[in-house]
Each structure stands twice: as C-alpha cells, then as structure tokens.
Amino acid sequence: MTPEPTAETFYDALEAIGQPVVTATRYAQQRDLDHDEATDALDALVEDGPLLRQDVSSDPIVYYPEEWSRMTDRERIVVFPDRRQLVVDQPRQFTRAQLSQFARLIDTTGSEGYLYEIQPADIWQAPYDDVDALLGTVRDVLPDREPDLEAWIEDQWERAHQFTLRTHEDGYVVLEAASADLMGNVARQKLEAGQLRAELSDTESWVAEESVATVKRTLYEAGYPVVDRRDLDTGEPLPVDLHPELRPYQHEWVESFLERRSGVLVGPPGSGKTVAAMGILSRIEGETLILVPGRELATQWREELLSQTTLTDDQIGEYHGGQKQVRPVTIATYQTAGMDRHRHIFDDREWGLIVYDEVHHVPSDVFRRSTDLQSRHRLGLSASPVREDDREEEIFTLIGPPIGTDWDALFDAGFVAEPTVEIRYLPWADETARNEYVSAQGHERRQLAATNPAKIEEARQLLRQHEGQQALVFVDYLDQGRALSAALEAPFVSGETRHARRSELFEAFRSGQRDTLIVSRVGDEGIDLPNAEIAIVASGLGGSRRQSSQRAGRTMRPDGRARMYVLATRGSREEDFARQRIRHLAEKGVTVTEQSAQAVESDAPESDDPDSS
Template sequence: MGLLPPTVDPPVTDERSSERATDGAAGNSDAVSDNGDDPDGRETAGETNEPNDVDGPDESSDDDGPGEADGEITLATFHEACQREGRPVLTAGAVARALEYPHDAVSERLDDLADRGDLERLSVSTDPVVWYPSELEDLTDRERIVVFPKRREIVVDRPEQFTRAQLAQFAHLADANGADGYRYVVRPEDVWQAPHDSFEALERTMRQALGSRNDELEEWVHSQWDRAHQFRLRTHEDGYTVLEANSPEVMGNVARQKLDEEHVHAPISETEDWVREGAEAAIKRILYEAGYPVQDHRDLDSGESLSIDLEVSLREYQRTWVDRFAESGEGIFVGPPGSGKTVAAMGAMAHVGGETLILVPSRDLARQWAEAVVEYTSLEPAQVGQYHGGQKQVRPVTIATYQIAGMDRHRSLFDDREWGLVVFDECQHVPSDVYRRSTHLQSRNRLGLSASPIREDDRQTEIFTLVGPPIGTDWQALFDAGFVAEPELEIRYVPWGDEEQRNAYVSAEGRKKYRIAAENRGKVDEVSYLLSAHPNSKALVFVDYLEQGWEIAAALDVPFLSGETHHHERQRLLEEFRRDERDLLVISRVGDEGIDLPTADLAIVASGLGGSRRQGTQRAGRTMRPAGGALVYVLATRGTREEEFARRQLQHLGRKGMTVRERTVDSSDES
C-alpha cells in the first residue's frame, strides 16, 4: 500500500515520481491505518477517508485551528496538518481545511516550500496536485520516523537497531508491518516503567530515538513520569509498612478515596498511612488502575547470600534484560519461546546472588528447571531442590509448583526462609485465584517469565503490580538477528469429513456447535496429508479434545500425550522426541504451558481455536528456535465459526512480524 490517500488515484503523469511516492510508503500506510481490533484490547487510530476536496474549509467549522487566516505555512505547520488529517500526503484543500487557512493562500505558500525543496509536488488524476515532505524521497534508503503526538504514536520505516533499542525503553511495539514498517504506541505504563532515574535521562533517550525534540509528546510523557512518582511504599523503623504520598492533595484525593479499612489502619500524617499487613499487593493494584503506580521501597527479605556463576554467555538482548531487571529488582522477561528467558533468569539469579525460589505450573517444568540450573550455573545438584507432589526438598535454590506454594500446610516452609529472589515462570497465571496465593512471597527481587503476558480477562495489570513491569525485545528484532526462527503460519480451511457431522453442526447451539467443528473428521485426513507433504519433519499435532486426540493418534499409529498420560511415560516420550528417536507426537493442551516441549520444525493445530491468544502464541512458539524453515498449520472447518477464531487467535502474531497466510483446502487437490 502506498502513501496516497485511499480516494486518490495513482499518479499518471510522472512515472518516476509515482514510484518514489508509493515505494517510499511501503509499510507506513498499513502501520498507521489499521482499523481492526488491537490484540491487546486497545482501539487503534486509523486513517480517515476524507474526500479530495479542493475547496477551502467550511467557514462555519467550530474546530480550533492553529493560527490566523493569513498565517505563515512552514514545514512544521505542514507536518501539523498531516497530523490533523492522519496522512503524510495532502492536497492543498486538505492543508487548508486542517490549518483553517484560505485555499488560495495555502497553494501559494506550498509552492514556496516546494521551491525551497522542503516539499514535493505530485500530479494525480483526481486533483491538480498533492504534496508531501521531500524527506519521503529518501524513504527507501534510510530510516524515517514520523511522530503523531496527539495519538502518541511513532511510525518508523527502515528502523536501525539503535532506534529500536531506544524506543523499547519508553514505547510499546504495537505493529511490526513486514520488514520495514513499525508502529509504536507510548502508553502510560511504558512511561511508568521506563528504566531511568530521572525524567531528564528519559528525555535524552526519547530525543536520541526520535532524532529531535517533540514538545507535545514530551510534555505528556513528563506528566506520566510525575504520576509514577507520587506514591511509594516504605518500611517504618518499627517494622510496619507505610504508604507515602508526595503531597496531602494527592493522598487525600486519590489514595484515601480509593483505599479503605481493608488496606490501611489509620493515617499517620497528611501524607502517610499505616498499611495493613498483607495489603501491599492490593494497594499497588488499586492505585495502578487509578493511574498512579506505586514505587516499592520496602525493606524486603534479601535472603542468605548464594554465590552463583553463569556458565554460558548471554546474548546482547538477554544481557539488556538482566541489566533492566538489576536497576529495579523486579520485572517480567517477555519474549517468544526459544529466546532464552530461562537462561536470562539464571543471569538475574547470578546478579542477585541470593537463595532463590522458582515457581512453575507443573512438576515437569520443575524437573526441567532443576536440570537447567545445574547445567548452566556453577551450582551443584545438592544445592537445587524440587518441592511438588513427587519430591519435597527445600534447598538454596528451590523449584516449587504454584499449587503447592499456595497451600496453607506448605506455605510456612517457604515463609520461614528468606528468599533473595522469587521467579514466577509462566507468570501470566499469577492473577488466577489458585496461583495468586503464592504472590504473598514478596521478596526484595521478583522476576516473571512469559512468552505472552496477555489474559483474555484483561487482568494483566495484576501481573505487573504483583510481579513487575514487562522487560523484553520486540519479536521482529530477534527474527532479524537470527536468534529465533520466524515460523510461517498458514490457516487452512478444511471441508467437512462427512455429512453427518455437518448436519449436526447446523442443528447444534453454543459450545456444542464449536466442538463439532473442532472435531471435524475431515481434519484427520488433512493432518495425514500435511505430514506426507513434509516427510522429513519433526512434527507436533495439537488437539483440545481427548477423543479427537485418540482418533488422530490411532490413524497415524503414534502415541497421544495428554494429562491422562502417566508422568514417567510422558517423560519417556518427550526424551525420545528430543533424541530424534521419535519424530511425531499428538499432544493435548497439556503441552501449551505445563511442560517444556522439545523443538519441532512442523506444528499442526487440529483444534483449540477457541482458546486464548496466549495459547496460539505457545503453540506457534514450539517451532521458534535458531533454525529456519519452521511451519505452523492451523486447521479450521470451512464455513464455521472456527474461521473467525483462527484469524483472531493468530492476528496478534501477525502484528509481531510473523508471516500469516490463509488457504481454502480443496479435497480434490489432495487426493
């Protein structure tokens, strides 16, 4: 898609200028004009389809304009007009409308800017001329950054690695539109968690990233920086916790309006409240949701010292993660599967140098963590313990399941030991009732790990307040650097396997309707076809329903690994797959997060499209390792709601830079 507005036909008079204008826009228009639902639950601002009106602005308009009718037009005011119109290529009428200037005067001044080389003219068939900044001419050869301060968006084409690293410190990558276009959004939480000791340091980072100052954006960022430093929790000299505010006004108008006797005992002064024991996490969450993140300065347990050396070199981005964590002692490492979050966490353990508790969703992950800690650090096996249904050892480094750590009869074992670091693996679970009971273990240092801290119930805010802010590298950067392979995703719309199921689907309702489509027997044939088309691949086939899993496994004559599979049998099958003694497994949703699946270069999702976006990330991620050629096929029954589920579940992966294709399967082609 080019830079020209949707209602402007392609230029016909100057072929070379046409190529420059359209090629230079590659990636940018898509990045700015997406009007779909944002996968993180935000609404994105899109390009407005205004008519190419060559007349001046409506004199009756009540919109506020930037200047007088005879005001000067500079390159800066042209950029302001672009901001107001939501596009970088404008007609004279659009400039006049945006700035509320007379059309004739605008045309003259645009000619003057063009004569000076600041703007370029481009003739098109439906309007005498459109205008765009001359800097767009160089778009194919160099990085270009366009800031939309009112929407707090930054669009970058051809971004350099330095720019992306700087932007990651204060902005969220909302869209990776192919190889060239990136759309960043500066959200309040991005400013709140910026890794800087002062606003002046953050301001320098912004100007380095953007190449210049932007007063409007900087003013808003400054306001958010101030909000993030209005409240703090600290430990009183008598040992209890105090909530302190910067001023009596913010304490009275915010904290004392939002908190009640469940959270605080009584005021100590105009700016201080005595916090009830155990209410700290709730206070942090409530004030965070009110737009006032709380700085945590409590004298929390630091644990016994433990000398840990990391015996593997960290990649540059992993070292950046550890450095970011070291600055505040809390945070969540966010990156795709295969990006080395576990090894980076061991780097954080080495930095802290204290006894460590690692919480995981299952005993399989506990075992794998214990093996990894011994393999990648200087610790001896006797220093590493597991605490779950199979083993109960508390050691200097202890790996426990969330369920065990949250049980009353086991909790004192963990409370009695002071931990220098608590690691929450798969921390997207933390807000759930079962898992959050373990978050009372508020050590001085808290670290979370997650490929995708997205929750369908929108409770990810609780993750950040209970554990810490996200720390990560955009996925596209890891793909570009070759650290993680970028899998190709293809949604395949499969016909019904038999008329009986199709008729049952038509007459069914609700979840039953969805399940019939998910278990379409036509998918068994499609799985067999895809495996035969990739005969040398190591493959994983994912299902959501046990009956379907058994059916596919029987048809392929391979094991089906599910929650019913005995622990030792599950471990044996996975080890055989890792050692290349087995090249195919059928796996239920137990493989989504509860176990660390071995790497595959082919994944087929036969069912599970009604699941979460996080589930789609996990399953696609089973092919993400430093090796190319990985494929993910997602099967959806043609003409059913599965089509919508497939697009929705994988939409945010496409926004992270992955290639997502769609194909309708014709059974005659595969016969």
C-alpha cells in the same frame, strides 16, 4: 464542486503539513474538504498511480508518494501525538532499541513498517533516573519536537513517583505520598479500612503487612504506580556462577531487572528467558524460590540449573505432589505454594529472589496467593503475558514492569528463528458432517467445526510433505486426539497420560527417537520441546491469544525456519477465530499467510454458519 485531485495538490498538502505521509483527516483539514471527499480524492490518486496507501491499523490509514516505496534504505517516522502512536518505516536497530525504552510494538504494517504506541505504563517503568533523560531519548528518536506529547510524558512520569513504600526503623511498612492532598484524596479514599492501619502524618500511613500487594494494585489502577523501596532480606548468601555467555539482549534484561529489583521478562520461546533468569540468580546470589505451573516444568528447571550453573544437586530442592524438599534453590508449583498447609514453609524462608515462570497465571485466584510471599527481588517469565480477561496489568502490578525485546528484532538478529504461520481453510469432510454442524448450537457447534474429520487427512498430507521433520499436532478434544493418534500412528499425550509415560514420550521426542506427537493442552506451556520443526493446530482456535503464541513458540528456535499450520473449517466461526488469534502473532512480526486446503473435495457451500460474516 470539488476540484479533481492532482499529485501537485497532494505534494502541496504534504509540504504545508510538514510530514512525509498524511491521513485523510489531515488532508481534509488542509484542503478544506470533508472527510469523505478527502478519502475519495486520495483513493483516486492511489488508483491513478502516484500515491500508495498503508493500513497501519483500523485507523489511521496513511497515504504517501509511490516513489518513496522504492527508497528501501531510508528510515521514516511519523508521529500521531493525539493517539500517542508512531508509524516507523525501515527502522534501524538503534531506533528500535531506543523506542523499546518508552513505547511498545503493537502492530506490523508489512514491508518493514511498524506501529508503536506509548501507554502510561511504558512511561511509569521507563529505565531512567529522571524525566529529562527520558525526554532526551524521545527527542533523539522523533523527527521533530512534540510539545503536547512531551507534556503528557512529564505528567505520567510525575504520577509514577508520587507514592513510595519503605520500611520503618521499627520494621513495619510505611506508605509515603508526595503531598498531603495525594495521601488524603487518593490513598485514604481508595484503600479500604484495615489496609492502612494508622495515620503517621499527613503524608505517611502504616500499611498492614498482609495488604501490601493490594495497596500496590489499588493505587496502580488509580493511575499511581508505587515505588517499592522496602528493606527485604535475601536469605543466606548463595554463590553461584552461570556457564553460558549471555547474549547482548539477555545482558540488557539482567541489568534492567537488577536496576528495578522486579520485572517480567517478555520474549518469544527460544529467546533464553530461563538462562537470563539464571543470570539474574547468579548476580543476586541469594536463596531463590522458583514457582512453576506443573511438575514437568519443575523437573526441567532442576535439570537446567544443574547443567547451566555451578549449583550442585544438594542445593536444589523440589516441593510439589511428588517431592517435599526445601533447599537454597527450591522449585515449587503454584498450587502447592498457595495451599494453607504448606504456606508456612515458604513464609518462614527469607527469599532473595522469587521467579514466577509462566507468570500470566498469576492473576488467577489460586496462583495470586504466591504474590504475597516476601522477597527483595521478583522476576516473572512469559512469552506472552496477554490474558483474555484483560487482567495482564495485574501481572505487572504484582510482579513488576515488563522487560523485553521486540520479537521482530530477535528474528532479524538470528537469535530466534521466525516461524512461518499458514492458516489452512478446509471444507467439510462430507455432507453428513456439514449437516450436523448446521443443526447444532453453542459449544456443540464449535466442537463439530474443531473436530471436522477432514482435518485428519490434511494433517496426514502435511506430515508426508514434511517427512523426516519433527512435528507436534495440537488438539483440544480427547476424541479427536485419539482419532489422530490412530490415523497417524503417533502417540497422544493428554492430561490422562500418566506422568512417567508423559515424561518418557517427551524425552523420546526431545532426543529425536520420535518425530511426531499428538498433544492436548498439556503441551501448551511449561514443556521443553526444542526440536519441533512443524506445528499443526488441528483444534484450539477458540483458545486464547497466548495459546497461539505458545503453540507457535514450539517451533521458535535458533536453528532453521519452521512452520506452523492452523487448520480451520471453512464456513464456520473457526475462520474468524483463526484470524483473530493468529493476528496476535502477526503483530509481533511473524509472517502469516492464508490458503484453502485441497486435501478434501467437497461441494459444501462457502458458508453454512448463519453467525459468520
């Protein structure tokens, strides 16, 4: 018979293990119990009061003494070396800064707790000259030496320095391996015929110029990131100064980028990635190509460059459907830069810097053609480079490693306002709407839930509640956008809106002349709406995690706290989508709450969706 658990036996186990918290697995090993017995024993102590439990992810769950929860000023770090995860409670700013050098924040546990994970790419791109310096930082942060973890870090560091691209004295590109075995059994086995033109030695191969990006991507996927040390031109000198003073973390971004010559700035909207990019431009002082997904963003870049730098109007060109100017700083759309009839214009220029704005588009077939353009420096910008097709690794392979600051740290420092996100679950507007949903299938069913007429009245009440504040209402469906526009007496901006009219409405919103806009997916990215205080997501929950970040990001500004409301139909798959998509924001430290809306009374049953669980 298993003895009754006591606080004393728990403390004995903690002392034997040498950690401030314990998982059921470790407790079972220490007390010679099976996993279920250990879980039952620990849960019983939680119910009796001396212990607390914390779900840091689906696994592990950690247990710790209740009195420790009152020690709010104490930093605690628990290491799970097999998972390469760290649970950090009440971290100091120094600890966060150090962790950002070799780990990434993947979840928040609530009550100032954070879950970090160390992935191979974090070690490959760690900003250190040698592995000893990296291990020095790891040892400064962790409470104890972790030999197995350190051995894994050393192995990953070595992998990241096995292949190098360099320029031969005759001008062609050479791939060099640290050993003949790596060149023969990795590079020449993985790469296709024609990508390596010739064997120069046992450790060197001539790389086809057009295959450089493919070679880097293939070896990265094989677990061997390539160090790129090619001699690339910077074009004509371009002296330029930046007007605003960079924030401390923006200085770190700039220095980190210049050290590596490539990278992706990852930070929440409002954190100043564009200004940091201009800071990089002013340090490089070379001809620059800026690639953007749409014409609105091209216009915004031009205006920002003129207001934030010493560049003059005749030094900045735009190259897209509306204009065809190539100048020392050229702003072009991805689509135009990838077209065969325009490609030579960009190939013939020697770029010192290429900026890929909204860089998460790059893995798509149309956009990735721009990654073959040659430049000494490549800079990507994105609030959230995650992709639903899990191709974000290609972003870092084609452009460079992620460079960023934890969203939570920027919230705490006051550089970016943390929005409060609230999921509101609505009943059906009436029995007819509910019956239509029950009878529908597939996409029609999703659309009916997304366009539930009850959302119109809920949006109206929310706008009344926040009267006088600037609000954006996001929709995915044109009919819903038109219905909301009529009901709320606010303009609807969609892809069908003429470019001139769209620009006029955005400028009116930006200047405060309009306080409400209904926006389709055209507003998800690449449009500067700095004064949005309220965001209402009426539909679009089936979209990507990145979309939720972008829509929440419309309210992330330094001045004041803003709110984002996500409307989901109760008893439909929208409930699941809401939790899944908004969880991505919660993992970044954004406060997320849930509430049942009272705007519409209905006797609809709690769930009408046979697929919901």
